Amino acid sequence: MKAIRLHEFGPAENLVFEEVPDPVPGSGMVLVDVEAAGVHLVDTMIRAGTNGDSPIPVPELPTIPGREVAGRVSAVGPDVDASWIGKRVVVHLGMVPGGYAERAVAKVESLYELAEHVDAAQAVAAIGTGRTTAGILREAHLTADDVALITSAAGGIGSYLIQAVRNAGGIAIGLAGGPAKVELVRSLGAQYAIDYRDPDWARALKQELGDREITVLFDGVGGPNGQQAFNLLGAGGRAVLFGASSGSPIEFTQEDLITRGLTAGWPLGAKLSRQLRSLEAAALEETTTGRWKALTTTFPLSEAATAHKALETRATTGKVVLLT
Known part of the structure; x- marks a missing residue:
């Protein structure tokens, strides 16, 4: 079979498309003819020789990367x-x-058995990004009364969150960088799509909302925009935090929580790992019924190196998927 192998840690060019022996399923295992394989940001770190803060170990070389697949069982x-x-x-x-x-x-x-009508790339997005989103949503307890602000709304998790807020009957506000991504966020159903590259975005949003207060913040970005988003939370609001892709997390004190009546939660780590199976099932149910549709950027399997470069330079939207 053909596969992508990494023989030496380093740049994306080290991912080699080559002929390798077919794997053989052992006890308790099946062989899957792969239709789609997910690409995760941690894959790019492991390729470079580190795993960041991820629990996933750096493998021995050579290795075939990738941990999310959809396809058909052949043995x-x-x-x-x-x-x-x-x-x-x-x-x-x-x-x-x-x-x-x-x-x-x-x-x-x-x-998980997959219905024939479900696109393989959508399924791959659900089993990885979707399960994380399902965990985030369990922390949020959305209702129809919520006004939710979502940073990085054009990303994989952000795009799911917009749909979840709308499905709950709430108001979704999505932040994204640049006109194209702002329009994409609007097309997902966000009632407000805001370009965070505008230095005045927070004031303009507050003015547009009028008397309505933001009740939920979903933030995986941190940094100045995440901080401004946190500062916009109304009294009694919930901050659901799941990352700091900007490099620095939101800063707040116990006094912030007490005086404004806020709650802050971190649904990842051990809390997420204890629920993985049920979260995967929940994400796949939303996908199978069509309530969630993932944003995906696809590449042929042979172009995994290009996919890694695009992901590292933020040239992708949503989940990155390799198609065989």
């Missing part, structure tokens, strides 16, 4: 029910890589 291990053969599935491979390939092995206990 099973010796103790696995043969009825899985021919079924369309999606699976998160966990700590063991191998997704950037035409075939991958996966634990049968981790599989």
